[in-house]
Amino acid sequence: MENGVLLAEIAKKIGVCQRCSLWKGTKHAVPGEGNSAAKVMFIGEAPGFYEDQVGRPFVGAAGKLLTQSLEEVGISREEVFIGNVIKHRPPENRDPLPTEISACRTWLDQQLEVIRPKIVVTLGRYSLARFVTAAKISVVHGKLTKAGKQLVLPMYHPAAALRSPALLEEFKRDFMNNKEILKNPDLAAERVSGEEDDDSPQLDLF
Numbered sequence: 326m327e328n329g330v331l332l333a334e335i336a337k338k339i340g341v342c343q344r345c346s347l348w349k350g351t352k353h354a355v356p357g358e359g360n361s362a363a364k365v366m367f368i369g370e371a372p373g374f375y376e377d378q379v380g381r382p383f384v385g386a387a388g389k390l391l392t393q394s395l396e397e398v399g400i401s402r403e404e405v406f407i408g409n410v411i412k413h414r415p416p417e418n419r420d421p422l423p424t425e426i427s428a429c430r431t432w433l434d435q436q437l438e439v440i441r442p443k444i445v446v447t448l449g450r451y452s453l454a455r456f457v458t459a460a461k462i463s464v465v466h467g468k469l470t471k472a473g474k475q476l477v478l479p480m481y482h483p484a485a486a487l488r489s490p491a492l493l494e495e496f497k498r499d500f501m502n503n504k505e506i507l508k509n510p511d512l513a514a515e516r517v518s519g520e521e522d523d524d525s526p527q528l529d530l531f
Contacts (some may be wrong), residue, residue, distance in 0.1 A: 331439045333527035335432060339412045345428040348415035353380030357408025362406035362460060364510040365404070367391070368433070369482060370451040371411035371421050377388035382407045388485040391448075392481070394497060398504040406440055407435065412453050421451060430455075432497060437475075443510035445475055449482030469506065469517055476513050 336356035342348060355372040358381055367383075375385035383391050392402055411421045411429050421429075433455070439447075447453040450462045456472040457465070457479070465479045478499075486496035506513040 328403060328439050332361050332436065335435050335439070339432050342429075342432070344431075345413075345425045347411070347425055350416055351377050351413045353377055354412050355380055355382050355409060355414070356432070357382055357406060359406035360404055360410075361406070362418075362438065363404065363406040363440055364382060364443040365400075365446060365507060366406045366437070366440055366444070367448060368452045368455070369407075369409045369448040371409050371418075372414040373418050374414070375483070377414040381482070382409055386474055386487055387416070387482070389464055390483040390487060390496075394500045396501050397497075398507055400507060406436075406442070408436060410452050426451070426455070431520070439467065442479055444506065444513050446478045446480055446507075448480055449485065452482075453477075453479045466495065467502055469503065469513060472503075476510075476517060478506075485491065492498045 329424060338354040340354045343352065348354070348396065351372075355376045359366075369383065372382065373385055373387070375388075376382055382388070391407070395402060395405070410433060411425055412432055414423055415425070445456065453460055453462050453465070456475060456477050457470070460479065462479055466481055467479070469476060469478050471477070480499050481492050481496045483496065486493040500507070506516060
């Protein structure tokens with residue numbers, strides 16, 4: 326079965342999911358969207374107000390910044406897959422609860438299994454914690470590393486970047502510093518391998 330069909334089936338199940346209580350206060354589930362064979366997958370934390378209105382990820386101000394940042398390194402949204410750890414909006418955009426993250430875990434697991442991205446770009450600390458539990462985003466952002474068999478590139482959440490000029494500068498710099506591997510993810514494994522050979526302290530963080 327083709328990836329697109331499999332992802333559509335997962336999206337339908339997410340649309341009627343009641344594994345936690347978040348669905349009760351939302352208009353739409355937000356399964357995620359993009360290239361079903363994407364080599365790069367961007368994973369945020371949870372949908373916000375505008376995402377809940379239309380059922381699509383990153384369509385508000387944070388989404389515009391993400392789209393602009395992709396375009397600045399020569400990538401379109403259509404080339405990647407964009408989703409979230411949580412598939413329904415938490416009330417008032419509060420942080421997702423551990424029980425909600427646990428309940429929603431199966432959906433992201435299934436999407437990762439279908440897409441099998443070369444690189445997962447985590448956006449924000451909850452997304453980072455989904456792959457690397459002990460890392461601090463202020464330390465590891467912009468640094469490609471391995472989490473098990475998955476290559477992970479942590480970045481700040483674009484919404485956080487919009488609230489802080491300093492984080493915005495870091496956010497944009499992380500995109501530009503990783504432009505080569507974002508455009509050609511097949512090079513990512515070589516970069517991590519090379520850093521391991523050089524005894525880079527980066528990997529010791531995990």
